[in-house]
Amino acid sequence: AQTVTQSQPEMSVQxxxxxxxxxxxxxxxxxxxxxxxxxxxxxxxxxxxxxxxYKQQNATENRFSVNFQKAAxxxxxxxxxxxxxxxxxxxxxxxxxxxYSGGGADGLTFGKGTHLIIQP
Amino acid sequence: xxxxxxxxxxxICKSGTSVKIECRSLDFQATTMFWYRQFPKQSLMLMATxxxxxxxxxxxxxxxxxxxxxxxxxxxxxxxxxxxHPEDSSFYICSARGPVVGVNxxxxxxxxxxxxxx
Numbered sequence: 001a002q003t004v005t006q007s008q009p010e011m012s013v014q015x016x017x018x019x020x021x022x023x024x025x026x027x028x029x030x031x032x033x034x035x036x037x038x039x040x041x042x043x044x045x046x047x048x049x050x051x052x053x054y055k056q057q058n059a060t061e062n063r064f065s066v067n068f069q070k071a072a073x074x075x076x077x078x079x080x081x082x083x084x085x086x087x088x089x090x091x092x093x094x095x096x097x098x099x100y101s102g103g104g105a106d107g108l109t110f111g112k113g114t115h116l117i118i119q120p
Numbered sequence: 121x122x123x124x125x126x127x128x129x130x131x132i133c134k135s136g137t138s139v140k141i142e143c144r145s146l147d148f149q150a151t152t153m154f155w156y157r158q159f160p161k162q163s164l165m166l167m168a169t170x171x172x173x174x175x176x177x178x179x180x181x182x183x184x185x186x187x188x189x190x191x192x193x194x195x196x197x198x199x200x201x202x203x204x205h206p207e208d209s210s211f212y213i214c215s216a217r218g219p220v221v222g223v224n225x226x227x228x229x230x231x232x233x234x235x236x237x238x
Contacts, residue, residue, distance in 0.1 A: 043211060045164075045229035091163060107154045107166040108227070
């Protein structure tokens with residue numbers, strides 16, 4: 001079974017500065033997907049960024065970028081120019097690429113989350 | 121992204137009664153739907169996966185007779201919590217995914233349902 005670990009229960013950053021959220025995972029699979037989701041107080045899950053394991057290039061989405069280290073099984077999220085609206089819980093998630101294997105293989109396995117606080 | 125609507129947003133029910141939560145994909149056909157549970161200040165835990173027209177597949181430790189999942193159409197899945205007890209109080213979130221195209225099809229989340237059993 002896969003596991004996802006977020007070792008930072010809470011992080012705080014000054015507005016306009018950069019913050020990095022850590023995530024490590026454990027899997028025996030070679031092909032999979034990694035995600036960062038944002039959950040604001042409304043509790044709606046919002047996809048922030050996605051990385052395919054077979055791609056060496058790190059994914060970027062505007063102010064959000066990842067540092068994907070496959071050998072180290074590490075997948076950190078960097079938020080540049082932090083904004084007040086970035087304040088939320090951030091969850092790292094793993095999904096197997098074995099789409100047709102049944103069971104929960106293509107559901108998401110989440111880390112425990114990091115609460116991000118933005119200081120004005 | 122596509123829209124997934126979950127209803128109700130919150131519900132309070134008496135212990136021993138059953139409550140149904142609906143998850144609808146509004147602008148796409150959801151061949152697969154997932155149900156998650158989130159306890160306060162905790163992560164989301166996958167409860168079950170359902171494919172349209174098939175029986176749901178439950179994760180280890182999830183009672184299939186207590187959490188009944190129906191996915192009878194390509195736009196609707198329901199989760200029924202039967203004989204609810206206070207320990208079933210939680211936040212339930214569904215996500216829906218369309219037909220797999222290539223190897224990378226995203227699942228979209230509903231807004232969640234807060235269930236309180238009194």
